[in-house]
Amino acid sequence: MTAARLALELAVTLRHDGHGGVADDLAGPEGLAVWLRERAAPLDRAPGPALPDEALHTAVRELRAAVRSLFARAVRPGPPSSADAHRLLPEEEALRRLNAAAALVPTVPRLAWEPGAQPAVRHHPAGSAPPADRIVAALARAALDFLTGPDLALLRACPAPRCVRYFVKDHARQEWCTPSCGNRARVARHHERRREGRTGAP
Numbered sequence: 001m002t003a004a005r006l007a008l009e010l011a012v013t014l015r016h017d018g019h020g021g022v023a024d025d026l027a028g029p030e031g032l033a034v035w036l037r038e039r040a041a042p043l044d045r046a047p048g049p050a051l052p053d054e055a056l057h058t059a060v061r062e063l064r065a066a067v068r069s070l071f072a073r074a075v076r077p078g079p080p081s082s083a084d085a086h087r088l089l090p091e092e093e094a095l096r097r098l099n100a101a102a103a104l105v106p107t108v109p110r111l112a113w114e115p116g117a118q119p120a121v122r123h124h125p126a127g128s129a130p131p132a133d134r135i136v137a138a139l140a141r142a143a144l145d146f147l148t149g150p151d152l153a154l155l156r157a158c159p160a161p162r163c164v165r166y167f168v169k170d171h172a173r174q175e176w177c178t179p180s181c182g183n184r185a186r187v188a189r190h191h192e193r194r195r196e197g198r199t200g201a202p
């Protein structure tokens with residue numbers, strides 16, 4: 001996983017709950033703890049408290065709202081995810097919030113050149129910022145990378161019934177976030193056609 005994809009992973013912690021509603025993987029600090037633990041490597045994480053405190057929990061959720069607002073802008077003229085379409089953060093506030101989060105921790109550029117890969121600049125945290133700030137700033141930097149990188153043009157809100165996920169198209173014909181969403185959408189279309197067929201019958 002590239003660091004930029006962390007931004008997408010943060011956005012999709014709001015997801016379809018399987019029963020027509022929306023589930024939030026980051027509803028409480030415990031959920032955030034699990035989510036962060038699974039991403040210790042790309043987050044470049046210094047060992048911090050096992051359970052995030054309320055301030056970190058709030059900061060990550062506020063950052064997610066900013067990312068989702070900018071994702072909604074990015075997929076236009078397509079519709080945004082319906083999970084928060086009715087309560088999106090204004091774009092200017094989203095930009096301000098994202099930039100403020102990225103500025104929490106100063107960074108130093110470092111050139112990385114892995115065998116067989118292109119040279120790339122990575123920005124590493126400088127100094128000794130508190131672990132919570134490092135996490136929020138790393139997530140914000142991932143969002144900056146994502147929003148200025150090649151994945152942005154491929155970002156979509158999944159149009160399957162009830163799905164609220166954003167996803168990056170991996171190939172040109174991909175319409176849905178996952179094959180299961182594609183199946184559900186096809187079934188829904190099939191029922192729709194049958195219903196239309198019935199109402200059209202004498």
Ligand SMILES: [Zn+2]
Binds near residue numbers: 158160163165178
């Ligand atoms: Zn989907």
